[in-house]
Amino acid sequence: MADNKKIILTGDRPTGKLHIGHYVGSLKRRVELQNSGLYDKTFVFIADAQALTDNIDNPEKVRQNVIEVALDYLACGLDPTKSTIFIQSQIPELCELSFYYMDLVTVSRLQRNPTVKTEIQMRNFEASIPVGFFTYPISQAADITAFKATTVPAGEDQEPMIEQAREIVRRFNHIYGETLVEPEILLPTNAVCLRLPGTDGKAKMSKSLGNCIYLSDPADVVEKKVKSMYTDPTHIKVSDPGKLEGNTVFTYLDAFSRPDHFERYLPEYPNLDELKAHYTRGGLGDMKVKKFLAAIMQEELGPIRERRKEFEKDIPAVYEMLRKGCEVARETASATLDEVRRAMKINYFDDAELIAEQAKRFSQE
Ligand code: TRP
Numbered sequence: 001m002a003d004n005k006k007i008i009l010t011g012d013r014p015t016g017k018l019h020i021g022h023y024v025g026s027l028k029r030r031v032e033l034q035n036s037g038l039y040d041k042t043f044v045f046i047a048d049a050q051a052l053t054d055n056i057d058n059p060e061k062v063r064q065n066v067i068e069v070a071l072d073y074l075a076c077g078l079d080p081t082k083s084t085i086f087i088q089s090q091i092p093e094l095c096e097l098s099f100y101y102m103d104l105v106t107v108s109r110l111q112r113n114p115t116v117k118t119e120i121q122m123r124n125f126e127a128s129i130p131v132g133f134f135t136y137p138i139s140q141a142a143d144i145t146a147f148k149a150t151t152v153p154a155g156e157d158q159e160p161m162i163e164q165a166r167e168i169v170r171r172f173n174h175i176y177g178e179t180l181v182e183p184e185i186l187l188p189t190n191a192v193c194l195r196l197p198g199t200d201g202k203a204k205m206s207k208s209l210g211n212c213i214y215l216s217d218p219a220d221v222v223e224k225k226v227k228s229m230y231t232d233p234t235h236i237k238v239s240d241p242g243k244l245e246g247n248t249v250f251t252y253l254d255a256f257s258r259p260d261h262f263e264r265y266l267p268e269y270p271n272l273d274e275l276k277a278h279y280t281r282g283g284l285g286d287m288k289v290k291k292f293l294a295a296i297m298q299e300e301l302g303p304i305r306e307r308r309k310e311f312e313k314d315i316p317a318v319y320e321m322l323r324k325g326c327e328v329a330r331e332t333a334s335a336t337l338d339e340v341r342r343a344m345k346i347n348y349f350d351d352a353e354l355i356a357e358q359a360k361r362f363s364q365e
Contacts, residue, residue, distance in 0.1 A: 009149035014065035019212040021205035025155040075308035086325035093333035097142035141165035176343035201230035
């Protein structure tokens with residue numbers, strides 16, 4: 001039955017290392033939530049089965065990135081003593097739950113999911129969409145509800161998934177009685193963090209576009225990526241007035257800069273507004289702004305990089321942490337599945353009353 005626990009659940013597809021878009025969009029927040037003491041439980045998982053839905057011929061890629069993502073998690077401060085970190089494919093209950101949910105969702109409802117629509121276009125799937133890919137919002141609903149998650153910290157692109165999950169929960173509870181919990185999405189509070197653009201100014205940071213700054217990038221790579229970032233192509237001479245719109249360096253400053261950064265690295269400006277005003281007026285060169293951004297990025301990413309190196313020294317321990325996480329996660333999912341089977345009247349063998357009732361019915365005939 002639903003109780004009043006506050007439970008966080010979120011995850012990532014292991015199709016690459018995590019980048020700063022993941023970081024500002026969700027990862028940083030999760031760590032804060034994990035440490036806030038406001039939640040009864042935190043589950044974070046690596047969605048390898050979901051990654052396989054469009055990488056079925058590339059299992060090695062998914063396998064390699066499971067450990068990369070686990071290291072990124074630990075590096076960012078997810079703490080296995082506070083959060084349950086696990087791997088999706090190791091929880092068979094999620095498949096079972098997805099199978100039942102499939103009957104609660106129509107094909108046309110799935111076709112209307114805007115995130116899936118865009119992804120299908122991006123992958124040029126057209127008529128060859130794998131069924132598993134098409135239905136991944138259903139399996140995502142299982143991921144969330146198997147743990148009775150109340151709160152899903154995620155980026156804007158996950159909104160249609162959460163909405164779909166909520167619909168499934170409502171339909172399930174309506175037919176079978178109150179069993180599942182409706183989740184809510186927790187979006188980043190800073191609007192610019194909803195979707196951080198790539199270093200080339202393109203709308204999304206994506207591995208295939210080669211425009212990502214990875215959490216595990218070495219310092220010199222971060223430096224180089226920041227220095228070659230897209231700014232305002234009409235801002236040629238330092239004296240030229242510059243545009244802020246679509247200027248990636250300023251977008252990143254919106255996402256990352258704090259007043260204390262100015263005190264430390266750029267004391268001649270009291271805040272970001274003043275820096276922006278000077279840039280717009282003219283007389284402020286791109287390189288100076290990029291140097292400032294690079295300093296901020298190094299400050300933010302340096303400790304993450306260092307922690308990652310520490311965890312890399314004992315990879316078997318990281319796998320062991322994941323194995324334990326899977327064990328704990330399975331217990332929770334399995335308890336939910338017991339309730340689901342009971343609600344759906346498919347719990348034949350643990351229901352003495354049912355067996356007695358049937359025996360009586362047949363003895364009367
Ligand atoms: N679809 C998410 C992504 O692409 C990953 C994911 C799978 C997820 N299941 C989830 C996120 C459940 C939040 C909750 O990043």
